[in-house]
Amino acid sequence: MSGATQPEDHGRQPLLNDALVVLEAPTQAWSNEAGDLGGAPIHGVFHGDWRYIAGLSLRVAGEPVEPTGTALTASRAVFHGIARAIDDVTPDPRVLIERERSVRAGALTERIRIRNGRDAAIVAELEVVVEASIAQLSTVKAGRPAPVEIGWRADGDALEASDGTRSLEIAADGALSRDGDRVTARWRLEVDAGATADAVLSLGLVDPTAVVGPAADRRIGMLPASGDAALDRWSRRATEDLRAMLLDAGAGPFAAAGAPWFMTLFGRDSLITARLLLPLSLELAEGTLRTLAARQGTAVDPATAEEPGKILHELRQSTFTMPGEGIELPPVYYGTVDATPLWIVLLHEAWGAGLPLATVRELRPALEAALGWLRDHGSPDGSGFLRYIDRSGTGLANQGWKDSGDSVRFRDGRIAEGPIALCEVQAQACQAAAGGAALLDALGDAEGAIEWRAWAERMRERFRAAFWVDRGGERYPAIALDGAGEPVDAKTSNMGQLLGTTLLTEEEEAQVARLLVVPRFASGWGLRTMASDEGGYWPLSYHCGSVWPHDTGIVIEGMLRAGLGAEARTLAAQLLRTADAFGGRLPELFAGFSAEEASTPVAYPASCRPQAWSAAAVVPVHRALTD
Template sequence: MNPSGRVLLVRDGTFAVLGRDGSITGERGAAPDGLFLRDARHLSRWELTVDGTAPAVLVPASDSVPSTSVLTPAGTRDEPPAYTVFREQAVEAGQFTETLRMVSNSPATLTARVELAVGADFADQFELRADDRTYPKPGARHEVQVREDGVEFGYRRDHWHSRTTVTAHPVPDTVSGERLTWKLTLPPHGEAELRIRAAAHPHGAPADPLPEAPPSDTALPGSTGSADPDLLRACRQGLADLDLLRVSATGPDGERVTVPAAGIPWFLTLFGRDSLLTSYFLLPYRPRTAEHTLLALAAAQGAGYDSFRGEQPGRIVHEVRHGELAAFRQVPYGRYYGSVDATPLFLVLLGAHAETTGDTSLALRLESHARAAVDWMLTDGGLTGHGYLVYRPDAQGLVNQNWKDSAGAVCFTDGTQAEGPIAVCEAQGYAYDALVRTARLARTVWHDADWAQELETAAAGLRERFHRDFWMPGQDFPALALDGEGRQVDALASDAGHLLWSGILGQPHGERVGRRLLEPDFFSGWAIRTLASGQAPYHPLSYHRGSAWPHDNAVIALGLARYGLDGELRALASGLTATAALHRYRLPEVLAGYGREEHATPVPYPHSCSPQAWAAAAPLALLTACRAVGDAAAGRPGR
């Protein structure tokens, strides 16, 4: 059961959120329930009654596949329930299925009246969020059509047409509007069974189903040596979760590829930054994920200028949406490009893929896309004009366009949000790494020595400027950002740990940053907080100003290994592994920032996605970091 207290079923780009009894009530807000596909809710009601009342829960539904629950009508100790209801529910591509089995507990023949109330509101996911926004829909209309074997719901708006069909076997005795009713005869100690299917038909869905997933393989190739058994269990759980989070996308030549979606419930779609970091964490274990992610993002790379959605030539997309509001440009997220870091991360992953696999064919295929991405960093991205990658708050989309993209996340120590154009520190590290890796590809794969030299010179200049402008001597720590006036945004934040991963810091500075991040105001004992405690804006339940994110910590862990900070890496890996073990080996998207001295177990963040892709992949990054340290200690070349 996920942190919202709901049951979550997910497969092939489709997910259902259910109550403990297997019901859907049509709730909105922070934890909506329903059947979801392509950013729309295709079931908003699925409520069972038996003989006119909702049965009580004996065994609640669970996240297992399929989910099973056990219900009974009212009864007493002297008059126990006459029958028991066994529900089995599952999702697959575009479908929600239920097998309902009624088992008699009586020696006499019984008749039970079973009724299922169903509904489909086709609400866009952006409508369901708790932000009080409303979206006009002129001409929209809902349709309900009774069928012999069930009911069909439709939704139309101009060219937009979505449907959900609900069918059953045996067919209902009556279908009245949105209610299916059966009168079931149960022989003495006998049973009866209903099979019900809801099939979603979203507007614009591909005719072909999602390519079949490869056989689930949670094995970890290569030697795991003396790795913590709990860490290995978390890795296997992460791989299993990533199998569930596969969604379909299109490559540059129109080919179908499968990529890791960001997470559930709000982000079951391709996200640039999330999918790239997830693929990087997986690279030593599942390199094909990186290949598909790079192909999908290359196909969606910016080609022109569109200020509404932030598109610029060469820019890598932040997210891709398929819902109604995106299609009618009521939100900019159909293809939204408001990310300062997806473009350099695209180049980092492309270079890392060639280096890790030894296969340069993908780099050869995507050379033009890489060149366009570099051009974006140098021009619209700001490297030439500002000296750094910068972003400006987006009135239509995101105020902050780094991974800490909530409003107010990039702040001074007094809590004031920085104003743009903003240069966040970790994006400069990504840009440095992107230039270095792309220079290597230019020299060895594309055989363009002159361009390689240009990129190496640009990388060296960026590194020199960064040390000059970002380092805060008084804090002996990098600034979180530079604001539009070039002032150091002086909050002490975990973003500095990403600089270790990218290698932009010299060895002495990197060592000081790594050690500082493991001090108690940063390190909760479970994970490194996004913002060090004791500062005015710190809040342990803030999304980006005091919480702790497993993926953030995974990036830092790779950086600690790079700078040879073995003790700090062991402490961090131990905290995250203990956190995973206390969450049934599934790391959540984000944790509250409370420390071990405040509570004996990690405190959940109330709106955390689970499963979530880069959290699922974080244990793999930890394993890679620990293996690199082990290889170095043994005198072997690390990864």
């Protein structure tokens, strides 16, 4: 036995790459490819921040159905299979099972159809077993589900389980029985030759403490047909997923970040998704802006990272704990450095896309508060650069979009120490100041507009002096400045998010774009988060070598703004190839292996999907390949 220190066992986060999900926010069902739930840690029926069902399995004549294929949309799946226990002895399957699962917000319906292709009638004994288990989402994510105690009562032909707050109703058109927290529905179906027969089970999920609910309006426009079959398939699937992920917290629709762990409001994710989708939905932009403005910070609170004018990071029903990482996030958490400038950017771009000036005027107090945060709180050291550091001791160590603890590294792989000033956050702040000035001009505040144009120009000058580095014969912007003001000199995709923001000159933008399309960055499947020749690179690192589709999409969008169409098309073609390989449902991220190393993109096994901003990346890709 070695003397190596063994890590403390905090459970293992469930892997997702082999599971199938059907969803309509805030409800989702995860199963295997045959439709059964319970064989993997991720399996279950979730509603909001809780899992209600840990298992749901079908047996016909006491045997599992043998799967033959699945037809899938965002909110509906039909699992096709055969039941040989009640079939004849010929080689051709004559008894088919169609198991249709549909999910609506707060509800799941399971319809099992027996199709008898035999020449004689059959009797099908069906059994569906439901394992009730109400457990907080964070405990499932940690790999240590902690079910709460539940009580049961009969309600007519249904059974209801409750923990005293949340409730689960199980109903069936067959006979229901219960053994502890396991409920069994049984049917005996007589099916004539050439006929069909159905059995139906339904679940109802209720949580009166939910902080977000389903969007009443799930409209998102469609991209025009491109003539490219793969691009059009991706467009249809992405739009369908995005519609299924829309939520409302009382101020209009916004996109949940992603399934399964982030089916709620995330400032950064929801803003970026709404911005990418502006050509398809102005209503989504307005709903996102209003929802976040209603929860804008008003006080200084180190425990939640709240500050006056700051836009929140995450909204939950209760404290969200990540065992083993030392992270414990309060229900309303403001630990993000970029959501506030991104809110201003979205407001400006939505106005440019047709948001009425009257709506901008209504949001003016939130605009002025957000601009005030850039000036008064975003740069606590007085350097003029937006910086972050976790002051609570239990929050996120990194508070940009690359929010894992090891994401900000030097070229030799060393992890930078804070307070951190990320390069793309300075670009977002510059863009926000310029956009805010245009909005103030439109609102009749010429003096305020002058102030913020000058602020943006000073940011450009500061950035040029502090962030650019020369390493190994290459000149490029560092990912960040560390707490001592030193450039963190790894080459990362962050520099791509400077494009089209007004931070760089045309020559600087062209220089960055040329670097991003070389094979060290452009993997053949999309843009790596870190160049493959850096000391911290690893293809399965969450933020230091993987490919994030939304990141590639934002860079493509910036390239188009900067007039760099050839480079945009290079990355767009790669991401389209990847989207087709994933059946049009791009995951949160995937491995950074090159197209030469792997003939298909390699999954990052814990990657969420669908992910709103990954789906929204189809919009800049479509523009790059069709304009």
